[in-house]
Structure formats: C-alpha cells, structure tokens
Amino acid sequence: xxxxxxxxxxxxxxxxxxxxxxxxxxxxxxxxxxxxxxxxxxxxxxxxxxxxxxxxxxxxxxxxxxxxxxxxxxxxxxxxxxxxxxxxxxxxxxxxxxxxxxxxxxxxxxxxxxxxxxxxxxxxxxxxxxxxxxxxxxxxxxxxxxxxxxxxxxxxxxxxxxxxxxxxxxxxxxxxxxxxxxxxxxxxxxxxxxxxxxxxxxxxxxxxxxxxxxxxxxxxxxxxxxxxxxxxxxxxxxxxxxxxxxxxxxxxxxxxxxxxxxxxxxxxxxxxxxxxxxxxxxxxxxxxxxxxxxxxxxxxxxxxxxxxxxxxxxxxxxxxxxxxx
Amino acid sequence: xxxxxxxxxxxxxxxxxxxxxxxxxxxxxxxxxxxxxxxxxxxxxxxxxxxxxxxxxxxxxxxxxxxxxxxxxxxxxxxxxxxxxxxxxxxxxxxxxxxxxxxxxxxxxxxxxxxxxxxxxxxxxxxxxxxxxxxxxxxxxxxxxxxxxxxxxxxxxxxxxxxxxxxxxxxxxxxxxxxxxxxxxxxxxxxxxxxxxxxxxxxxxxxxxxxxxxxxxxxxxxxxxxxxxxxxxxxxxxxxxxxxxxxxxxxx
Numbered sequence: 001x002x003x004x005x006x007x008x009x010x011x012x013x014x015x016x017x018x019x020x021x022x023x024x025x026x027x028x029x030x031x032x033x034x035x036x037x038x039x040x041x042x043x044x045x046x047x048x049x050x051x052x053x054x055x056x057x058x059x060x061x062x063x064x065x066x067x068x069x070x071x072x073x074x075x076x077x078x079x080x081x082x083x084x085x086x087x088x089x090x091x092x093x094x095x096x097x098x099x100x101x102x103x104x105x106x107x108x109x110x111x112x113x114x115x116x117x118x119x120x121x122x123x124x125x126x127x128x129x130x131x132x133x134x135x136x137x138x139x140x141x142x143x144x145x146x147x148x149x150x151x152x153x154x155x156x157x158x159x160x161x162x163x164x165x166x167x168x169x170x171x172x173x174x175x176x177x178x179x180x181x182x183x184x185x186x187x188x189x190x191x192x193x194x195x196x197x198x199x200x201x202x203x204x205x206x207x208x209x210x211x212x213x214x215x216x217x218x219x220x221x222x223x224x225x226x227x228x229x230x231x232x233x234x235x236x237x238x239x240x241x242x243x244x245x246x247x248x249x250x251x252x253x254x255x256x257x258x259x260x261x262x263x264x265x266x267x268x269x270x271x272x273x274x275x276x277x278x279x280x281x282x283x284x285x286x287x288x289x290x291x292x293x294x295x296x297x298x299x300x301x302x303x304x305x306x307x308x309x310x311x312x313x314x315x316x317x318x319x320x321x322x323x324x325x
Numbered sequence: 326x327x328x329x330x331x332x333x334x335x336x337x338x339x340x341x342x343x344x345x346x347x348x349x350x351x352x353x354x355x356x357x358x359x360x361x362x363x364x365x366x367x368x369x370x371x372x373x374x375x376x377x378x379x380x381x382x383x384x385x386x387x388x389x390x391x392x393x394x395x396x397x398x399x400x401x402x403x404x405x406x407x408x409x410x411x412x413x414x415x416x417x418x419x420x421x422x423x424x425x426x427x428x429x430x431x432x433x434x435x436x437x438x439x440x441x442x443x444x445x446x447x448x449x450x451x452x453x454x455x456x457x458x459x460x461x462x463x464x465x466x467x468x469x470x471x472x473x474x475x476x477x478x479x480x481x482x483x484x485x486x487x488x489x490x491x492x493x494x495x496x497x498x499x500x501x502x503x504x505x506x507x508x509x510x511x512x513x514x515x516x517x518x519x520x521x522x523x524x525x526x527x528x529x530x531x532x533x534x535x536x537x538x539x540x541x542x543x544x545x546x547x548x549x550x551x552x553x554x555x556x557x558x559x560x561x562x563x564x565x566x567x568x569x570x571x572x573x574x575x576x577x
Contacts, residue, residue, distance in 0.1 A: 190433055190449055191442035193422075197430040200419040207379065207417070208431050208492060209405035210439070222442070 030173055039165040040237070045277045046176040047234040052257040052269030053183045054226035059255075060264030061187050062219045063199040067122040067251050068109065068129025069227050072102040074246030075132060076228030081148040081241035082141055091154045091162060095175070095232035102228020103221050105132070110220035114213050126248060133246045147242030151235055168237060175233050179226050184266060186222060195219055256294065260301050262308030271310055332357040332496055332526050333378065333409065338387035340373055340550075347373045349550045351387070355496070355543075360518065360527045362537045365547035366570055371530045372414060374547065375500050378528075379411045380404045392495065408495035412502060414530075416481040420474040424465055424484055427473050428456040431491035456491070463487040463517060479510030483517065490521060497521070499529040503536060515540055538562075546570070 033042050051073050058064045080098030083089040089097065113124040136142045143149075153162035162168045186192055198205045198212050205212050235241045244250065253276065261272025276294070283290045305312045334354035340347045348370045355361045363371050376382040378389060380401045389397050391409050399407075419427050432452045433439040441448070460469050463483040468476060473484060482502060489497060502518065503511045515536055518527060531537050537544060538558045546554040546561050548570040554561040561567050 185445070186442045188446040189442045189444050190438045190446075191440050193426065193430060193446070193449065194433060194439050196422060197419045200421055201417055203381070203413065204417040204419065205430070206381075206401045207405055207411050207413070208488070209402050209410075209434055211400075211402045215440075218440070218442070 027177070031170075034166055034169045039169040041277075041281055043169055043172045043237045044234075044281075045274050046172050047230050047237060048254075048257065048277055049270040049273035050176050050179040050230035050233070051227050052254050052261070052273045053180055054223050054230060055254045056258045056263060056265075056269040057183050057186060057226065058219060058223040059258065061192065061199065062195050062216055064114075064216065064220070065118075065122045065255075066113075066125045066220075066223070067248070067255070068125035068127075068132075069223075069254055070246050070248060070250035071109065071129035071132040072106060072224040072227040073231035073234075073254070074136070074241070074244075074250060075105055076102040076231035077235040077241035077245050078136065078142050078148065079228075080232035081151045081235040084154065084236065085148060085151045086141075090156070090158060091236050092156055092171075095229065095236060098232030098235065099225050099228035102231065103225035106221040106224025106228075107217070110217045110224070114216050114220060126251070129246070129251060130248060133243065133248070136243060136246050142241075142243075145243065147240055148235075149240045151239045151241070153236055153239060162236065172233055172237060175229060179229050180266075180270070182222075182226060186219075187266075191215070191218070256298055258308075260297065260308055262311030262314070265308070265310045265314060268308050268310035272308065275309075330357045331355060333389070333391050333528070335374075335378060335389045336387060338374070338377055338389070339385050340370075340377055340382060341385045347550050348377065348384075351547070351550070351552055353545055353552065353555075355526060355528050357526050358522075358524075359542040360522050360529070360540055362541040362544045363528060363530045363547060364532070364534070364537060364544060365553070368549075369547040370550040371547055372500060373550075375411060375498055375530060379409060379498060381411075405492070405494075408492075409498065410489050410492050410494035410496070411498035412485050412489055412500055414500045414504065416478065416485055418473040418476075418481050418484050418488070421472055423470055423472055424460060424476070425453070425456055425469045427484055428459050428488050428491050429453075431488045432456055435492060459487045459491050460484075462490070462520075464513070479506050479513070482506065482510070482514060486514070486517060486521070494525065496526040496528070499527060501530050501532065503531065503533055511536065534562075 055066065055069050058066055076098035079101040080094045083097045084091055084094035109125060109128045112128065113121050116124055137144055153168060155161050156171055160167050160171070162171060194205070194210060194215055198210070198215055202212055231245060234245070257272035257276050258269045259272070260275060261270065262268025279293065280290055283293065301308070307315055331354040336352050338351040339349055351374060363374060365371055373382065377384050380396065380399055384397070388395065391404070391407060394407070396404055396407065419430060422430065429449055429452045432455060433449070436452060438449065438452070457466070457469060460466055463486055465480060465483055465487065468480065473481060476484060486502070499518070503514055506514065511533065518540060541558065543556065544558050544561045545552060546567050553570055554564040554567050
C-alpha cells in the first residue's frame with residue numbers, strides 16, 4: 001500500500017506546502033517585477049499568459065484543439081476598446097463587457113464546432129475565426145486596417161488612475177491572477193473531473209449517461225470568456241485594438257506558447273507565453289527575423305520535448321518504477 | 326426471481342452499412358431479472374446488436390423498447406439515464422484517473438455533482454463512502470488510490486463493473502466481460518455477475534461457453550447477423566443449426 005499512498009499524494013489536486021510556498025514566491029516576484037522591468041513589457045506577458053492559460057483549459061483538460069482562439073482574444077479587445085472609447089464605459093466594466101462578448105461568440109462558434117472531433121474541430125474553429133477576422137476588417141466600428149486607436153485607460157471604478165503605469169500593472173496582475181485561479185478552480189472541480197473523464201474515454205462517459213457535448217460546450221465558453229478577459233485587458237493596457245489580435249497567426253502563437261510551456265500543466269502556458277513574448281521583444285530591435293526563430297523553436301519542441309518545458313520537468317520529478325498490480 | 330416480463334425488447338432490428346447487412350431482422354426480448362447471453366461465431370454481429378440496443382448506432386429499421394418505453398429515437402446518454410447501461414469489449418476505464426475517481430465520475434451525475442465548476446475538488450469527498458463500498462464489492466479496496474492504468478486486465482474489468490454499478494442500473498449490458506482473462510479472473514467476475522444480477526437484468530456477449538452454460542438463464546445465438554436459435558443453454562446447444570454454425574470455427 002506504500003505505493004498507493006505515495007500516488008495519492010501526487011494525484012490529489014490539493015495544494016502541497018511546497019507549491020504554496022512556490023506560488024507565494026512567484027506572486028511576490030510578480031509584485032516586485034515592475035521595479036526591475038519595463039511595466040508594459042510585463043503587462044504584455046501577463047495578458048498573453050492569461051490567454052494561453054484559457055487556451056490550455058480546452059486543449060489540456062478537454063483535449064480540444066481550437067485553432068480559432070484569436071477570435072475571442074481579439075474580438076474582446078475590439079468590444080472593450082469600443083465600449084470604453086465610444087460609450088465611455090469604466091475600464092473594468094469595459095473589460096468585463098469584452099469577456100462577455102467573447103463568451104457569447106464562444107457559445108456560437110463552440111455550438112457549431114463541438115459536433116466534430118480532432119482535426120475537423122480545429123478546421124471549423126479556424127474557418128469561423130477567419131470569418132470573424134473578415135467581419136472585423138469590414139464593419140465600421142473596428143475602423144478596418146487602422147483599428148481602434150487611442151483608447152483611454154481612464155480611472156478604475158472611477159478612483160484609481162490607470163494612466164499611472166504601476167496602477168495599470170497591478171490591476172493587470174490582479175486580473176491575471178483571477179483568471180489563472182479561475183482555470184485552476186474549473187480544472188479541479190466536480191465539473192473538471194467530468195471534463196477529464198471525457199478526455200480520457202469519451203464513449204465511456206456517454207455510456208455513464210453524460211451529455212458530453214454540453215460539457216465540452218461549457219468548457220469552450222469558459223475558455224472563450226477567459227481569452228476575452230485577456231484580450232479586453234490588453235486593449236486597455238496598450239490603448240488600442242487591431243486586426244493583428246484576431247488573425248490566425250495569433251491563434252497559432254497561443255498554440256506555440258502552450259505547447260512550448262507544457263500542455264495540460266497549470267504553469268506551462270505562463271512560462272511559454274513569457275518566453276515567446278520575451279523573445280519577440282528582444283529580437284524586435286535586431287535584424288534577425290522573429291518568425292524564423294519561432295519556427296525553429298516550434299520544430300525543436302515537437303521533436304525533442306513534446307511535453308513542453310514544464311511538462312518535461314514535472315515528468316522528471318515524478319518518474320517512478322511502473323508496473324501493474 | 327426469474328420473471329417472464331420482458332424488460333428490453335427489440336423488434337425487426339436491421340443494420341445496414343453501405344449495402345452490407347450486419348444485423349438482419351433481429352427480434353429479441355430479455356426478461357426482467359434474468360441473465361441472458363448473446364453468443365455466436367466471430368463476425369455474427371453481437372457487438373453491433375449491443376451498439377444498436379444502447380443507441381451507439383441507429384438501426385436502419387426496427388424498434389427497441391425498454392421498460393415499455395420506445396427508446397429507438399434516443400441518444401446513448403439518454404438510454405443510460407433510463408437505466409440501461411453498457412460496458413465495452415475493450416476495457417473502458419478512465420486510465421489516468423484513480424480507481425476511486427473512476428467510480429466517483431459515475432456517481433457524480435446521479436448525485437447532481439457534475440456541473441459545479443466553482444466548487445473545490447474536495448467537495449467530491451461526499452461520494453467517497455458509496456464509492457469505496459462499490460470498490461469493495463469488486464475486491465479492489467487495496468487499490469483504490471492507484472491510477473486505473475496500473476491495474477491488471479482482470480482488475481480493470483472489475484473496476485468497470487463497479488463503475489457501471491454505481492449508476493444502479495436496472496439492466497446491464499456486458500460486452501465480453503471475460504475476454505482475455507485468466508482462469509482465476511473468470512471465476513471472480515462470474516461470481517460478481519451472479520451477485521449483481523440478483524436484483525438486475527444482465528445481457529452479456531460471451532465467447533466462453535462454459536461460463537454461459539454456468540451463468541445464463543437464456544441464450545440467444547446469432548450467426549451472420551441473424552438469430553439462429555433462442556432458449557435455454559441445453560436447447561440451443563442441442564440445435565443442429567447452432568452446431569453447424571460453430572463447426573470449423575474456434576469451438577469444437
């Protein structure tokens with residue numbers, strides 16, 4: 001039974017003391033970070049990290065590869081930007097409005113795509129998000145190629161001035177932490193247990209009476225809403241929303257971030273987003289073409305460490321003699 | 326115990342796949358409280374019949390009724406909710422979940438604890454007593470906290486049965502519950518099936534004719550998608566057509 005007890009400790013998603021301490025250190029580091037790094041750079045990482053976490057909720061815990069998540073991220077950025085700039089909404093309300101818009105889109109796109117599996121699911125999400133990108137190019141409120149520029153950051157709840165970089169940073173950090181906690185809670189909940197069961201053996205879940213399409217759609221909408229939360233926040237941070245965020249390259253980028261960090265791990269997507277954004281930032285001033293390097297990293301990742309950076313580390317840590325009883 | 330009231334009946338079931346008739350005009354009724362076997366040579370269409378009865382396939386023609394309700398147009402999840410629950414030929418567990426979690430997944434739906442995405446995982450512990458009881462019933466108590474993939478084949482089948490029983494179904498459909506099992510495991514699973522059938526109906530596909538003779542009240546023989554014979558084991562085993570169908574194949 002010694003083996004069993006040891007396994008129990010690994011399997012149960014209770015927070016161990018070690019992970020609590022590590023989490024506390026990470027949060028402390030994030031709080032101190034703007035004194036050492038450029039806040040806009042950090043906020044960019046936080047937005048993309050949350051986006052990647054939202055994407056990971058779907059691929060890592062339901063096993064659905066969406067190739068159209070840019071529609072939720074970029075769509076929410078447009079909604080938030082429009083609501084804040086044109087309607088004069090308070091920034092947090094604007095961000096929540098963006099997330100709600102993304103959730104509504106998730107409901108529609110998910111409803112159509114969820115009926116198919118594997119590559120077909122990916123293709124349908126890609127097609128629908130491309131359709132959305134085209135709509136964004138055509139409709140007047142997005143201002144086509146220009147995008148929505150000059151979005152005011154305003155005052156959070158009418159009190160905190162978000163034009164102060166530090167205030168903006170801590171608000172972004174709070175939203176990020178909320179989003180990551182939401183993903184963690186969803187994954188480690190009664191609902192999450194069913195999601196895992198569906199990922200493991202869908203037919204068996206059906207034979208136990210679960211209407212699996214509803215669970216998948218639920219997860220899809222939650223993932224879209226959280227991606228929207230990230231997109232809306234980004235629109236406030238950078239004060240604009242453009243076509244870049246709704247195009248398929250963005251969907252590809254979030255896949256890369258998640259894959260690089262580790263699909264199905266809690267912090268993998270955060271690490272992956274950090275690396276990709278840092279690389280892009282670092283190489284932006286050099287002559288080296290970023291896309292080539294990103295492509296090379298992608299190939300190396302697929303060939304050598306498929307579990308991603310965090311995934312491989314976790315695997316090394318828990319490697320133990322295997323055998324059936 | 327054995328009643329003559331049919332709990333499940335199928336009339337004129339036919340399944341065609343692009344011109345190939347896998348199941349042809351099968352009329353079958355399973356009486357409440359019995360253990361009913363579906364046997365036949367390989368390729369006879371037994372698993373297809375199972376898939377039709379549990380709605381994993383939609384019949385080209387024919388009608389199915391369960392406890393007096395027409396279930397022909399229902400989806401598989403709905404059929405399961407009515408109390409007609411199946412197992413699969415290849416062992417159907419959730420491999421990376423623990424034994425305990427496997428059973429809890431089945432308990433979550435009937436206990437309305439499946440959609441709460443805001444509750445902590447520990448809220449599932451209210452299901453532990455019942456889950457451990459079921460795990461104990463299939464002699465897996467010592468392995469409750471192992472992941473299912475670590476279990477031997479026979480124990481995986483036992484776990485599958487515990488998971489199915491968690492739904493407390495009126496009727497169980499077991500697709501080759503003893504396939505690929507050693508002698509010892511077969512005896513254990515046969516005992517288990519006999520125990521759970523005390524207050525349920527069981528329909529099982531099985532190749533091991535000794536098990537069928539020993540366990541089942543009634544046997545339906547299927548060959549080339551059609552019903553060849555139906556009755557007690559003694560009746561069907563004496564049927565010359567059944568002997569002919571099995572001739573030259575794996576049995577005798």
